[in-house]
Amino acid sequence: MFKLASLACALFSAGISAAPVVLSDVKGYGFDNQRQLQQFSVLVFDDESGKVLSRGDAAVAAQYPAAKRLSANGKTLLPGLIDGHGHVLGLGQNLAQAELRGSSSEQDAVARVAAFAAANKDAPWIIGRGWNQVLWPTNQFPTSALLDEAINDKPVYLERVDAHAGWANSKALALAGITKDSIDPPGGEIVRDSKGNPTGVLIDNAMLLVEQHIPSPDAAAKARALNAAFAHLLALGITSVHEAGVDTDTLRLYQQLAAEQKLPMRIYPMLSARDPQLPQWLNAGIVDDPTDYLDIRSVKIYGDGALGSRGAALIEPYSDQPSQKGLLVTQPDQLTQIMQLTINAGFQTNVHAIGDLANRLVLDRFEQLVPEDKREASRHRVEHAQIVSPKDIPRFAKLHVLPAMQAVHATSDKNMAGDRLGVARLRGAYAWRSFIDQGSIIVGGSDFPVELANAFHGIHASVTRQSQDNQPVGGWLPEQKLSLTEALRSFTVDAAYGAFQENSMGTLAPGSWADFILVDRDIYNIPAEQLWRVDVEQTYVNGKQVFAK
Structure with missing residues (x-):
């Protein structure tokens, strides 16, 4: 961890009030009130109010002789991302469910679900998310058949990656009372096979037929x-x-x-x-x-x-x-x-x-x-x-x-x-x-x-x-x-x-919240194809460090 992280963490954890703070040696990017890009090497913020006081160059830093001084050692600084x-709740819940994103086939998805079920034997329902049939060799919706082979003693319900379709095993369909005679709800579809039997996939409002039976957290x-x-x-x-x-x-x-x-x-x-x-x-x-x-x-x-x-x-x-x-x-x-x-x-x-x-x-x-x-x-x-x-x-x-x-x-x-x-x-x-x-x-x-x-x-x-x-x-x-x-x-x-x-927020202009991040590379001086690789090293909200790598 570089100098800013260790020093800032020590100051803030000690509970010392230190408004203002001069953060220098940054490759800073923000916006003005007309949404135009602004560059700066110094950011001054008040760690009591959580507001940006000023930004600019060494001349700005000199206007705050009594301020705390921190150095970012040349790191790139950006406004906090919005x-x-x-x-948010869905993300947090997803972190504790079967992860099907990136599954290469229906068989791969079922194998992941089976492994998750084996590791969570006490779960009354097996819940997962992330499957995408478009990325599978068949390019077809899955069915209950393979799920039933893997898990037939408890209900399984798996949301598609976009949360606009659900994939259920026969146990979940039975609990929901979904049969050949069920009627599609308005704005929803029970996907069926050539004989009219439910396949296990439910689209949009039809998902509620199963979801209403899943115990609420x-x-x-x-x-x-x-x-x-x-x-x-x-x-x-x-x-x-x-x-x-x-x-x-x-x-x-x-x-x-x-x-x-x-x-x-x-x-x-x-x-x-x-x-x-x-x-x-x-x-x-x-x-x-x-x-x-x-x-x-x-x-x-x-x-x-x-x-x-x-x-x-x-x-x-x-x-x-x-x-x-x-x-x-x-x-x-x-x-x-x-x-x-x-x-x-x-x-x-x-x-x-x-x-x-x-x-x-x-x-x-x-x-x-x-x-x-x-x-x-x-x-x-x-x-x-x-x-x-x-x-x-x-x-x-x-x-x-x-x-x-x-x-x-x-x-x-x-x-x-x-x-x-x-x-x-x-x-x-x-x-x-x-x-x-x-x-x-x-x-x-x-x-x-x-x-x-x-x-x-x-x-x-x-x-x-x-x-x-x-x-x-x-x-x-x-x-x-x-x-x-x-x-x-x-x-x-x-x-x-x-x-x-x-x-x-979103500009780092004076008067805005001091929500900012320090990243591992200058986004304006790397090939565009590397942008997805940018790594966040520190995150600040209201001038307080809330994450450090």
């Missing part, structure tokens, strides 16, 4: 999961997360942690539109936390499914499945009602929309429901904005709707998106450059644990449009690449803008 769309288990997620995220340099869909129990747990000053990072929770107590939260009004650890002013609404499970709602049928157009998990009339409810309450309305039909339906409602003079100030969002009709992209700018996009979805989906959509529809798919060029502000994120919670993977994908093995050569749909500064903005000041927080 993930604009993640699932108690508050203590949720707290353990959150703490595991916090540690994981801080080690990746993520100092703030916009949590996309939080129920009442989880939100109350966040409030308890915040009241006890036990939140080590900033959370911007979106109230789940599915929560029965949503009207009560809306009636209580916006919670504007002066410390920005827990600002409550947004709602997550669910529009359609995901592309990989053919649940994304499309205007025209899937190119590789002409009988399907996807699923609307919230029906149009209900979508209008919920959006109207949240907009009228003055809350930011953030709607999950992946397919071009879902995006159009959401934009139509924003146009109808939000008065023109309130559109820019409201900062309503479309979560994902993944496949948009080219003629609908300009509507985001016209309506001042923010696209909250996850760059890693493009590099994860590139192997199947063309099959699902065909060439023509790709013109409006993962179209980051088109959004930026028209003046839209992209709220960057990862959608963890759907993807890995590493913002540098997203920055790399934004700049290269390539996988981590540099494929395809030149990038996939390379005309949609972003510059490094645009990509960094999406995970810092632009993500902060998506939470009404751009004046307090």
Whole structure:
């Protein structure tokens, strides 16, 4: 550990009050109030208030003769990273489940589940996540058959990597009462074989048929999961997360942690539109936390499914499945009602929309429901904005709707998106450059644990449009690449803008929170293909070290 880590740790652990602190010999990058990149070699912050006081060069350091002095020994310093769309509780729970991400086949996935079950003999259910049939040789959904061979004495339920499909063994299907005669719920599908029998795969709203039978974790288990997620995220340099869909129990747990000053990072929770107590939260009004650890002013609404499970709602049928157009998990009339409810309450309305039909339906409602003079100030969002009709992209700018996009979805989906959509529809798919060029502000994120919670993977994908093995050569749909500064903005000041927080975080400008990270290489002086390899060595929140490698 280099000099800064050891000295800072000693000072802070000793509880010595030492405002201000002059941190010098940094390769610092931040932004000004116009979102323009700024470089500096000195950062001055107050470790009592947690605010940045100044930044610049040696002349700035000289203005604080009585300050503590620390040296970063030439390390690169960046604003704390903000993930604009993640699932903190889901990440923490995922860390304690069967990990199926990267499984090479259905057989490999089952083997992993069997090994997990053998190591967790007392678990009443075997839960896992991360399978992706698109990466398997068969390219087909799995079935219950192999799962039943491996585990037939207890229920097994495994979420697809995007959480828009579930894979169950026969024991779980039986507990849910799913048979040949079961009816598909609205916005969901029970996948069946040629004889009409359930195969074990459930898509979108059909997943609830099984999930309602899985024992709910108690508050203590949720707290353990959150703490595991916090540690994981801080080690990746993520100092703030916009949590996309939080129920009442989880939100109350966040409030308890915040009241006890036990939140080590900033959370911007979106109230789940599915929560029965949503009207009560809306009636209580916006919670504007002066410390920005827990600002409550947004709602997550669910529009359609995901592309990989053919649940994304499309205007025209899937190119590789002409009988399907996807699923609307919230029906149009209900979508209008919920959006109207949240907009009228003055809350930011953030709607999950992946397919071009879902995006159009959401934009139509924003146009109808939000008065023109309130559109820019409201900062309503479309979560994902993944496949948009080219003629609908300009509507985001016209309506001042923010696209909250996850760059890693493009590099994860590139192997199947063309099959699902065909060439023509790709013109409006993962179209980051088109959004930026028209003046839209992209709220960057990862959608963890759907993807890995590493913002540098997203920055790399934004700049290269390539996988981590540099494929395809030149990038996939390379005309949609972003510059490094645009990509960094999406995970810092632009993500902060998506939470009404751009004046307090994401820039390291004077007056903002001293949330910053030190990394192992200068991102502006390495080949773009190395961006995903950037390693975080230290993380600071409010001027206090919360992680050191």
